[in-house]
Amino acid sequence: MKMVARLFVAVLVCLSCLGRSAFAGELLVVTDENLPPFSFVRDGKVVGVDVDMLRRAAAKAGASVRIEALPWKRVLHLLENGGTPWAMPLFRTPEREVVSSFIAPLHFSTMGVFVRRGGEFPFTSLDDLNGKRLGYNRGYALPPDLSEAVRQGRLQLEEVASTAQNVEKLLAGRIDCFVANVENVDFTLVGMASRQDVVLLPKRLWERRPAYLVIARAAEGKETAGTVASLRQALESLHRDGSYARILAQYTLSP
Incomplete structure (x- = not known):
């Protein structure tokens, strides 16, 4: 019975991991579920300034992203314990730099x-x-x-x-x-x-104060270097060309 119980628990853990993993070639990014206008859930969909910024940047970079909104403490826990490769939006601190690489700002706080x-x-x-x-x-x-x-x-x-x-x-x-x-x-x-x-x-x-898209240091490698560089360039260009200001205005003027 004990062996059956352990096997059952193992299957549940595997199913949970599969449920949260991204499809092949897709970047899974976790974000705060309750930080309007930057990231929040409306009518069952993840929306916000940061969400729009990341999706536009990913399109420019030729990447596919899936964004999952979670309680903020859980976002931090997953990032710190290897539960997610990508997260947003984080302020840069010495403690967070130990486990994360800061790619580029999404918004300014x-x-x-x-x-x-x-x-x-x-x-x-x-x-x-x-x-x-x-x-x-x-x-x-x-x-x-x-x-x-x-x-x-x-x-x-x-x-x-x-x-x-x-x-x-x-x-x-x-x-x-x-x-x-x-x-x-x-x-x-x-x-x-x-x-x-x-x-x-x-x-x-x-x-x-800039709030960043980050990648877990444990997830960095040769296979992610090109994606990181492309996302950084794309996000920086969205700030330079006025896209960020326009996206922010859409949310702050008509929430």
Whole structure:
């Protein structure tokens, strides 16, 4: 019985792997399922700025791609543990460079601090966040100085699964503020009755931080070198020729 049970488990594992593997010649890229307007699921389809950018770049590079949207923590886990060769969109950090090669930016992220209207406070440096309950999306790479402030216990970080949850907690008074991508918050607030109650403080945590398509270092080799180079050139050309700006406008103007 034990042998039968082990065989059954092995078959299930194999079937699971086959279900997630790409077809021959197809690149399987995993992405965040809840980062509008950059990558998200709408009517059962993976859409967004990064998704459109990658598909256009792949067409230019003569490659075929399949994009799978997953919870962000799972994307990172798969990338770090050999479960996927390609992933997006990642900020470049020393820790991530150990397991990934950063190919080219898909989008550029501006991050700010959001508060409830009437709860604004002077914000000129991270010291102004001391003692605050700060919301943040789970698994995202914090700026190094903000990470250090959390490590020192100068502020309390509360992680959630999505920006919508941060908005909910903010309006309920369960956090003092949250940090997030500006375009992501704008997109999330569209159609919300409470949209005017969420205020972006003037100072930004960062401007135009690049978010990349990456390949796992374990997946790199002679057989991928040409694809990597072609995708890099194609993505860079989409930023130069204005395609990125036009794609971004399509999502931010009419979500």
